[in-house]
Amino acid sequence: MNNLFAALDLHISIASEEMFKILGFPITNAMVTGVLGTAITVWILAYVSISVKKGKYNRFVGLIQWVFEGLLNSIKDVIPNRELARKITPLAVTMFFFVLINYWLSVIPGLDTIRINGVPLLRSLASDLPFTLSLAIITVVAVQIYAIKHLGVFGNIGRYLRNPFKDPLGAFEGALDIIGEVSRGTSLALRLFGNAFAGEVLLIVIAVLTGFFATIALPIFMAFELLIGFIQAYVFFILTVIFTALAQENHTKDTHDSSEHSPAVTPKAIKQLE
Amino acid sequence: MNILTQFAETVTDAPKGDIFTTLGIDWQTLVLQIVAFLLLVWLLKKLVYPILIKSVDKRQEDIESASKLADEARKQADDTKNQIDKLLRDAKAQANDVVQTAKQEATAAIELAESKAKKHAESIIESAHTQLERDVIAAKKSLRNETIELVALATEKIVKNKIDRKADENLISSAIKDAS
Numbered sequence: 030m031n032n033l034f035a036a037l038d039l040h041i042s043i044a045s046e047e048m049f050k051i052l053g054f055p056i057t058n059a060m061v062t063g064v065l066g067t068a069i070t071v072w073i074l075a076y077v078s079i080s081v082k083k084g085k086y087n088r089f090v091g092l093i094q095w096v097f098e099g100l101l102n103s104i105k106d107v108i109p110n111r112e113l114a115r116k117i118t119p120l121a122v123t124m125f126f127f128v129l130i131n132y133w134l135s136v137i138p139g140l141d142t143i144r145i146n147g148v149p150l151l152r153s154l155a156s157d158l159p160f161t162l163s164l165a166i167i168t169v170v171a172v173q174i175y176a177i178k179h180l181g182v183f184g185n186i187g188r189y190l191r192n193p194f195k196d197p198l199g200a201f202e203g204a205l206d207i208i209g210e211v212s213r214g215t216s217l218a219l220r221l222f223g224n225a226f227a228g229e230v231l232l233i234v235i236a237v238l239t240g241f242f243a244t245i246a247l248p249i250f251m252a253f254e255l256l257i258g259f260i261q262a263y264v265f266f267i268l269t270v271i272f273t274a275l276a277q278e279n280h281t282k283d284t285h286d287s288s289e290h291s292p293a294v295t296p297k298a299i300k301q302l303e
Numbered sequence: 304m305n306i307l308t309q310f311a312e313t314v315t316d317a318p319k320g321d322i323f324t325t326l327g328i329d330w331q332t333l334v335l336q337i338v339a340f341l342l343l344v345w346l347l348k349k350l351v352y353p354i355l356i357k358s359v360d361k362r363q364e365d366i367e368s369a370s371k372l373a374d375e376a377r378k379q380a381d382d383t384k385n386q387i388d389k390l391l392r393d394a395k396a397q398a399n400d401v402v403q404t405a406k407q408e409a410t411a412a413i414e415l416a417e418s419k420a421k422k423h424a425e426s427i428i429e430s431a432h433t434q435l436e437r438d439v440i441a442a443k444k445s446l447r448n449e450t451i452e453l454v455a456l457a458t459e460k461i462v463k464n465k466i467d468r469k470a471d472e473n474l475i476s477s478a479i480k481d482a483s
Contacts, residue, residue, distance in 0.1 A: 044327025054331065063336075067343060074347055078354040098359050118356070119348035127343065158326045163336040 045157045046148045059157035066131035108274045125266035131155045132258035155225035165218035168269045176276030228254045
């Protein structure tokens, strides 16, 4: 068994691996796959938008339109404020499609088998921690920007920093909110990375363990990965929308003492998603 | 050596260094990916999403207008149904009135005919009674005359003789005397 695995040269690396350098900048295998994922994302969305503009519909265009409409409705359900909902739409929807397509790229054949200089060519961008971290940073920063737009700079700071002598409980709550913001970003990044990386490792291990029977066993796990990819993309998307709604929720709670503007955003719902 | 140990050995191929290097987090890469993703969002926001959002809005407007039209059509259908029901109710009421009136008129006609027939029958019976009385009187008269003739003939036969005026007077007188 040991010799068999050694012969197969099972290659698992948490970090994406450098393939070459451009102007001294290291280009990793995840970046190469990411370029492919970006190209596919742009092509799909551009093709659909051009088809819609020309009025040429087919099943694929209908499917993407249906998904897009579903995402818009999800945003509308979480953020009833139409203006804010439309502002967050490009970021949230791009995250969904980009994460979905890049996650699904880990399922295409050739994973860990096509190598250049011993480095696997294909590695899903979703299983690259810098990428998931960058998405999480964008989300957290975007949420803060929308919060500042709604509450003002000092209003937003006031959510976190309160006078401990006047409002000790509020000050403690503010400190917890700061920790919460950091943990939200971290959990967003690690959740997606963990799922995608574990998925890739699972596919590689199953391929190694099943040998020639991989042709029968792998499709089952590939289908499972496609499902997980969709779920992770949707979770990333909806959490981005919910965190944005929460910034507005704090504002409305302070001014109206009512949560009627964001009925879908409940602590229970967030816990379930997280 | 078992499978897990084998994997563990393989993982040790990962680059050595601090935690960020091990996880592949390089700040340059991070900034590059953030900028690249924001560029992608900007590009899609400018070129793709307006078209898709417009189509979704248009479709929702179409659905809403179709829904409104359907509601109006349903309302019109309900109104028409109510009108038809009302017309049917009126027609039934009118028909009932007509039937009622016809029944009343028929009853009145029957009663009139009955009273006329009764009067006619009574007049027939009365005239029949009168005629009968007349016939009885005539019959009585006739019977009386015939009786008188028969009495005379019988008397003549019994007496056998022609009685003259004087004998008659004598007989009558004697009879009156006997009677008194």
